[in-house]
Amino acid sequence: MMAEKKTLTPSNNPYKGMDAEALKNSLVNHLEYSQAKDEYSATRLDYFNSLALTVRDRLFERWIDTQQTYYKKPCKRVYYLSLEFLMGRALDNSMINLGLREETEKALDDLGLHLEDLVEQEYDAGLGNGGLGRLAACFLDSMATMALPAYGYGIRYEYGIFFQHIRDGAQVETPDPWLRYGNPWEIPRPEYLYPVHFYGRLQNKDDGTGGVEWVDTQDVMAMAYDTPIPGYRNDTVNNLRLWSAKATRDFELGYFNHGDYERAVGDKVATETISKVLYPNDNVFEGRELRLKQEYFFVAATMRDIIRRFKKVGGKKYTTLPDKVAVQLNDTHPAVAIPELMRILVDEEGLAWDTAWDVTVKTFAYTNHTVLPEALETWPVDLFGRVLPRHLQIIYDINYNFLQEVEKLYPGDTERLRRMSLIGEEGGKTVRMANLAVVGSHSVNGVSALHSDIIKRDLFRDFYQLWPGRFNNKTNGITPRRWLKSCNPALADLITRHIGEDWIIDLDELKKLIPLAEDPAFREQWRRVKLANKERLASYILKSNNLRVEPHSLFDCQVKRIHEYKRQLLNVLHVIALYNRLKDAPASGDRGGRTVIFAGKAAPGYYAAKLIIRLINAVAEVVNNDGHTRGALKVVFLANYNVSLAEKLIPAADLSEQISTAGTEASGTGNMKFALNGALTIGTLDGANVEILEEVGQDNIFIFGLKTEEVEATWRGGYDPWQYYHSDGELKWVLDMISQGYFSPEDPGMFRRLTDSLLHHGDPYRLLADFRSYVDTQDAAATLYRDQEAWTRKSILNVAAMGKFSSDRTIGEYASEIWKVKPVKITRPAPPPPG
Numbered sequence: 001m002m003a004e005k006k007t008l009t010p011s012n013n014p015y016k017g018m019d020a021e022a023l024k025n026s027l028v029n030h031l032e033y034s035q036a037k038d039e040y041s042a043t044r045l046d047y048f049n050s051l052a053l054t055v056r057d058r059l060f061e062r063w064i065d066t067q068q069t070y071y072k073k074p075c076k077r078v079y080y081l082s083l084e085f086l087m088g089r090a091l092d093n094s095m096i097n098l099g100l101r102e103e104t105e106k107a108l109d110d111l112g113l114h115l116e117d118l119v120e121q122e123y124d125a126g127l128g129n130g131g132l133g134r135l136a137a138c139f140l141d142s143m144a145t146m147a148l149p150a151y152g153y154g155i156r157y158e159y160g161i162f163f164q165h166i167r168d169g170a171q172v173e174t175p176d177p178w179l180r181y182g183n184p185w186e187i188p189r190p191e192y193l194y195p196v197h198f199y200g201r202l203q204n205k206d207d208g209t210g211g212v213e214w215v216d217t218q219d220v221m222a223m224a225y226d227t228p229i230p231g232y233r234n235d236t237v238n239n240l241r242l243w244s245a246k247a248t249r250d251f252e253l254g255y256f257n258h259g260d261y262e263r264a265v266g267d268k269v270a271t272e273t274i275s276k277v278l279y280p281n282d283n284v285f286e287g288r289e290l291r292l293k294q295e296y297f298f299v300a301a302t303m304r305d306i307i308r309r310f311k312k313v314g315g316k317k318y319t320t321l322p323d324k325v326a327v328q329l330n331d332t333h334p335a336v337a338i339p340e341l342m343r344i345l346v347d348e349e350g351l352a353w354d355t356a357w358d359v360t361v362k363t364f365a366y367t368n369h370t371v372l373p374e375a376l377e378t379w380p381v382d383l384f385g386r387v388l389p390r391h392l393q394i395i396y397d398i399n400y401n402f403l404q405e406v407e408k409l410y411p412g413d414t415e416r417l418r419r420m421s422l423i424g425e426e427g428g429k430t431v432r433m434a435n436l437a438v439v440g441s442h443s444v445n446g447v448s449a450l451h452s453d454i455i456k457r458d459l460f461r462d463f464y465q466l467w468p469g470r471f472n473n474k475t476n477g478i479t480p481r482r483w484l485k486s487c488n489p490a491l492a493d494l495i496t497r498h499i500g501e502d503w504i505i506d507l508d509e510l511k512k513l514i515p516l517a518e519d520p521a522f523r524e525q526w527r528r529v530k531l532a533n534k535e536r537l538a539s540y541i542l543k544s545n546n547l548r549v550e551p552h553s554l555f556d557c558q559v560k561r562i563h564e565y566k567r568q569l570l571n572v573l574h575v576i577a578l579y580n581r582l583k584d585a586p587a588s589g590d591r592g593g594r595t596v597i598f599a600g601k602a603a604p605g606y607y608a609a610k611l612i613i614r615l616i617n618a619v620a621e622v623v624n625n626d627g628h629t630r631g632a633l634k635v636v637f638l639a640n641y642n643v644s645l646a647e648k649l650i651p652a653a654d655l656s657e658q659i660s661t662a663g664t665e666a667s668g669t670g671n672m673k674f675a676l677n678g679a680l681t682i683g684t685l686d687g688a689n690v691e692i693l694e695e696v697g698q699d700n701i702f703i704f705g706l707k708t709e710e711v712e713a714t715w716r717g718g719y720d721p722w723q724y725y726h727s728d729g730e731l732k733w734v735l736d737m738i739s740q741g742y743f744s745p746e747d748p749g750m751f752r753r754l755t756d757s758l759l760h761h762g763d764p765y766r767l768l769a770d771f772r773s774y775v776d777t778q779d780a781a782a783t784l785y786r787d788q789e790a791w792t793r794k795s796i797l798n799v800a801a802m803g804k805f806s807s808d809r810t811i812g813e814y815a816s817e818i819w820k821v822k823p824v825k826i827t828r829p830a831p832p833p834p835g
């Protein structure tokens, strides 16, 4: 599938020349149909909605064709189960994928409107925390673009990731009511409504089969909402189906029976809280009952829907399910799908246990996203058994069979049995969801080469010894449609003018930029595009933070969730060191001028991460207002990082900060987005940085710090932060300033907890060990930046080397190596010629 050369010749681009006039009419019709009949009173939001509906009409025709084709052609389908889909805005992406953007711009011009203004009206669909959720969104785009019969399944949260405000330097959260003004992209599907059971008890069936029944349950209904997912100019429109919780009719009947209206309505509200809000944690497990209910709620409805579709296309023998259905589990969050499928097959469909287990393992595949211990899902057995009694029993049965198999291979090795058990015994019994996911899947993958190695030799070592063939790597990727063509139109156009447009669906084409790196005229154009993007970001910073930044300065960006392992604090230490140098010797130091930009949300309950945000803002306050620096250093914290802010910020970056402690970041995808937009990376050998280095070559990236094995050695051989403190005067100065209140004169002890964690509490992220090599590498970056020709050359070579990091490549590997699904071409009648 991947070998075939892909091109976008005019003949396979049926949208070229679609009539701007027709679009305009359609837009005006929608506008007239809405309340805004009087053209003069129409707001930008009215225009946005009308434009969205205009685009939606074109999506829906193709959506119906696509879904019907999947029924007519007996194909294997893939289901991507994820508790998060961080979609961002849909309008620009839909126009691009339908090939409508240029015509729409023309049509709007005629109406005296600017497309950009309307695009800005759309609320982000922020149903995710960070990398894992955005990966799911990029995968949907790639699956549709590669014409795969694929479905996304998740929860239609009423509130997405919270809004972040900065008040007096601190993060303040408010809810994200993203559906308040309606969502033009979704279609409610009340006909897809399934009951989901919770709690209750088990009793033996009285039919003599020895089977078990789950009775006296509390039930919630799951209702489907569909969002069309268009492929890039290929007529495929796949489906993202999100479930919303609705009370069952029983609540209303209960009211009539007991006359307790208030109670009936109260119970209804309580039931519907299941799909109310996304848990705002990234890489941290929070074992709340409601979260477990969310996981089962969406999995139960999804498995019902999958089985319904399987039966509808004539599937009767469940042993053929894996020939028709592949289910990918995005982390362990949907892993309860494994016992759920067992429950359906054994309790409801009457399959023998062993047959059902064989079908289940062949159906599921699991992606691991983290090795951080605090992120691993382990549910207290008591809680799990109360909410899902039958599933707990099934997990115990799976575990019994599994441990017997292990015991046969490793007789008497009780330590191994203890480690591999699906039930943890330390600190109270728990269900280990990662072990369940590994045992219940035929494929387990990590998300970068390094991460996949680490899970094989560390996290899942015993399982890898048992089933080496089950483990594989699928390095993450990003969609070039959103992360270059849509977010950076000027750079995309410059590239297309020189190498053609095939890179949009075949990112390896970017290699053709390599010779252009030697062309001074091309470099000049490249620099102009970057400068214009930086000027746009500078205007945004002026508006949002009331701060002027110099567009010619080096834009040094660290934007991602705030987490200790990602080491924003290390970046701050460097900023303070630069500040000290500028104060000390205003003529020397980092004279190129640098604007250090941070953005990212901290989990609301994560004290240290929130304190780091306060420190960044406190340092910004001091640095930005100190005349000694003469504007050579500015620090910016941009509030409310989300997909739309990323789309503004990434095209304007010069330097991409990817500085996590080696061995902690599974992949990272921000690193890929920055490099694809011409930023150079300063990073550790962590996650996908290792592969970015391989692709761009060591001359075109700034690598520093301990390697994974060296970090591991500090755990075995001891780590002494004081050694660095006492031997590095610059480091000591910086740490003393923070701990003695230089940045918090009104509360000198405010940030001491941060320096204490580095010096007194064993700092698991080894910041001080990497400080010197980080600062020296930053100096090298600053020196290079002064040579704009050399910098631009490397910027071009970075973009040229990003082919591997297209999510099309990633999805191609999942499809052929794990899912065994093939493209299904959607054919439509050609549109009438223009005019």
Ligand code: IMP
Pocket: 064, 067, 068, 069, 071, 072, 309
């Ligand atoms: P689902 O795949 O059953 O959820 O249905 C999604 C869409 O596929 C429907 O709204 C129809 O447009 C189409 N569809 C469903 N069932 C059939 C069928 O039996 N033949 C052709 N198209 C179908």
